[in-house]
Amino acid sequence: xxxxxxxxxxxxxxxxxxxxxxxxxxxxxxxxxxxxxxxxxxxxxxxxxxxxxxxxxxxxxxxxxxxxxxxxxxxxxxxxxxxxxxxxxxxxxxxxxxxxxxxxxxxxxxxxxxxxxxxxxxxxxxxxxxxxxxxxxxxxxxxxxxxxxxxxxxxxxxxxxxxxxxxxxxxxxxxxxxxxxxxxxxxxxxxxxxxxxxxxxxxxxxxxxxxxxxxxxxxxxxxxxxxxxxxxxxxxxxxxxxxxxxxxxxxxxxxxxxxxxxxxxxxxxxxxxxxxxxxxxxxxxxxxxxxxxxxxxxxxxxxxxxxxxxxxxxxxxxxxxxxxxxxxxxxxxxxxxxxxxxxxxxxxxxxxxxxxxxxxxxxxxxxxxxxxxxxxxxxxxxxxxxxxxxxxxxxxxxxxxxxxxxxxxx
Numbered sequence: 346x347x348x349x350x351x352x353x354x355x356x357x358x359x360x361x362x363x364x365x366x367x368x369x370x371x372x373x374x375x376x377x378x379x380x381x382x383x384x385x386x387x388x389x390x391x392x393x394x395x396x397x398x399x400x401x402x403x404x405x406x407x408x409x410x411x412x413x414x415x416x417x418x419x420x421x422x423x424x425x426x427x428x429x430x431x432x433x434x435x436x437x438x439x440x441x442x443x444x445x446x447x448x449x450x451x452x453x454x455x456x457x458x459x460x461x462x463x464x465x466x467x468x469x470x471x472x473x474x475x476x477x478x479x480x481x482x483x484x485x486x487x488x489x490x491x492x493x494x495x496x497x498x499x500x501x502x503x504x505x506x507x508x509x510x511x512x513x514x515x516x517x518x519x520x521x522x523x524x525x526x527x528x529x530x531x532x533x534x535x536x537x538x539x540x541x542x543x544x545x546x547x548x549x550x551x552x553x554x555x556x557x558x559x560x561x562x563x564x565x566x567x568x569x570x571x572x573x574x575x576x577x578x579x580x581x582x583x584x585x586x587x588x589x590x591x592x593x594x595x596x597x598x599x600x601x602x603x604x605x606x607x608x609x610x611x612x613x614x615x616x617x618x619x620x621x622x623x624x625x626x627x628x629x630x631x632x633x634x635x636x637x638x639x640x641x642x643x644x645x646x647x648x649x650x651x652x653x654x655x656x657x658x659x660x661x662x663x664x665x666x667x668x669x670x671x672x673x674x675x676x677x678x679x680x681x682x683x684x685x686x687x688x689x690x691x692x693x694x695x696x697x698x699x700x701x702x703x704x705x706x707x708x709x710x711x712x713x714x715x716x717x718x719x720x721x722x723x724x725x726x727x728x729x730x731x732x733x734x735x736x737x738x739x740x741x742x743x744x745x746x747x748x749x750x751x752x753x754x755x
Contacts, residue, residue, distance in 0.1 A: 350449070352396050357445045359389030363476075363506060363534040370474045370502065371397045375557075376404040377743035379472050381496075383460045383489060384479030384506075385411035388442040388453075395449035404743070409446075410456045410463050413439035416480060464492035470567060472496045477505035486516035494526075497541045500560035504538035513537070545592050548660050552585035553646070554721060555746040562586050565690055565717050565752075566593035574601075574687035574713045579674060579704040580694030580721065581607035582646050584653040590690070591662050604685060606670045606677055606704075609650040611642035613673065618698035619727035636699060640673045674700055678707040688712045692719040698727035705735040716755045724749020 354361065367390070370380065380398075385391050391409040398405045415431050415438060418424040430437040439457055446453050456463060460479050475493045479485065490503070497503050507513045508530045517537045521528050530537045543563050549556050566576070576590050587605050594601055615622045616639060617632045624645030632639075650671055657664050670677045674695060688711045695701045701722070712718060722728040723742065732739045742751035 350396050350399050352393060353448060354389050354392040354396070357387050357389040357392055359386050360506075361390045361393060363390070363504075363536050364393060366476075366504060366531075366534055366536060366538075367394045367397050371401050371403070371405065374403075374405065374473045375744035375747050378403070378405045378474070380405060380407045380474040381467070381472055381476070381493070382407070382409045383411075383475065383477045383493065385409045385413075385442055385455065387438065388445040388455075390476075390478070391442075391453050391455075392446055392449060395446065395453040399449060399452050406454070407452060408454045408456050409442075410458060410460060411438075411442070411479070412459055413442065413457055460489050461492040464496060467496045469495045470498050470564060473498055473501040475501075475503045477503070478507070481507060481510050481513050483512040483516045483519075486513050487520055490516065490520045494520075494541075498560075499541055499543050499564045500557060501541050502538055503541070504536050507535055508532070508537040509535050543592075545596060546660070547592065548585045548588045548656065551583040551656060553582050554585075554750055555748065557746040558721070558750050559585060559589050561745045561752070562589045562692070562719070563593045565719070566590055566599075567597060569689040569715070569717060570597055570599060572689040572713050572715055574689035574711070574716060575604060575685060576601060576690040576692075577604045577606070577685065577688050577708055578692040578694065579606040579708070580692075580696065580700070581605045581609070581648070581653060582694070583648045584656045586692060586694070587653075587667065588657055588660050588662050591657070591667060592660070594666075595663060600666060601689070603667045604670060604681065605653075605667060606674060606681070607648075607650075607653075608642065608673055609648065609653065609669075609671050611647040612645045612696055613641060613700070614639035614643055615697055615727065616699050618730050619725075621725070621727075623696040623722075623725065636675065640675065674703050678703060682707040682711075685711055688716060690717045690719070692721065693728075694721035696722045696725060696728065698731045701728045701731035702735055705731065709735070712755050714755055717752055718755060719745070719750070719752040721750050723751045 418426040419428045477489045517528050528537050528539045547559050549559055552559055578587050587603055590603055612623050615628050622628050670681045691708055691712050693704050740753040742753050744751050
């Protein structure tokens, strides 16, 4: 258990009115997330966010970007914001910020440079949260939004400070009008913000897992387009994830195939390596029965193949290049796995030990380097044990939804 670190940001000169926003994004995003703050000044808000990240125990990367050159008013002796030390030492603000952030330096990566130029170092769709609080000149704010907006992942947020400042407000309004993107403001925190939503309607309402998993599946298709291989899901349920994969492929104009393995009649009975019966709880049957006697439906998560195909139609999603492999994994994998040469995304949602293990044995060797492996049920003991038994040492996992859904890149 981590030792809670006390906040010290109030000891640093600067302005913060958006502590609640910082707390919210740390709660919302999980391990592997990436945050950027543009406009750091002496590090006050970066110190607050850094401590929140530390106290969360999450592995969140946080970059704090500033030129540390100050603005015109900081160099003007007649200004109320004049910083004498900056005139004498152009590195003063940079060194002062590093000193202020020393207690949390392992959680805040301070980067010196111009916002628009530094944005070029980040791939599009790679960031979960960007907060803009640099120059308040109208054109500079507009340029910052334009540079950083494409960097946000689906489900991520872009936000900024001082929406009460007329130049900031007009820059946000102009960008909104020109792009037809809706921004919102919160006067209590003096911020503007926008959540990046998928450009298509996704099937959140038929998913068994949290919306974050749908957003992740959608984004993962674009992250793996450059790789050879198809997409495989084992454990389809109502079809939310494979519909999401297909919608992303359609958006990308990709002909990658999707293989959808499921019994299409529900989850089977647990075995001796499971500690619960998914969807029911306590195991009340003999788990040591031969597996062929346990490969029958418990009546949990029952969605027929016809229902899943109907869901594709309802969501206006093509069934082309989607291959449905109906039956228990132990039977269908031996029949269909040979047809699959390479896999760029493998999504495992079999719940049970035996279901997870057999999928790993047949399919993991086909995952290409750089491919995504998504494990939906790592919160279940049987699934965790199957991963440990297969890998020996499970690859480092990144959490997707704050619960049991994790992934790693091969």
